[in-house]
Amino acid sequence: MKCPYCGKEMVQGYIQCRDGVRWTPKLQLVSALSFLGRGSVSLENGTELENQAVYAYNCENCKKVLIDYSESQS
Ligand SMILES: [Zn+2]
Numbered sequence: 001m002k003c004p005y006c007g008k009e010m011v012q013g014y015i016q017c018r019d020g021v022r023w024t025p026k027l028q029l030v031s032a033l034s035f036l037g038r039g040s041v042s043l044e045n046g047t048e049l050e051n052q053a054v055y056a057y058n059c060e061n062c063k064k065v066l067i068d069y070s071e072s073q074s
Pocket of ligand 1: 061
């Protein structure tokens, strides 16, 4: 994947979290993360450990990480 900011090739890797990787509009208590708050978006995108890891692309040039969750099932 090409970096949308600088156009250089990004490095594919993972972001992992024991309780799943989600985007949320508001901070939630870590102990309550399994609760699906309003507006919570699962970032699952097809890894083997789909509830604990998502693919993420790192641009070392821009110091930005991009997660594409268009493959998400939920
Ligand atoms: Zn970049």
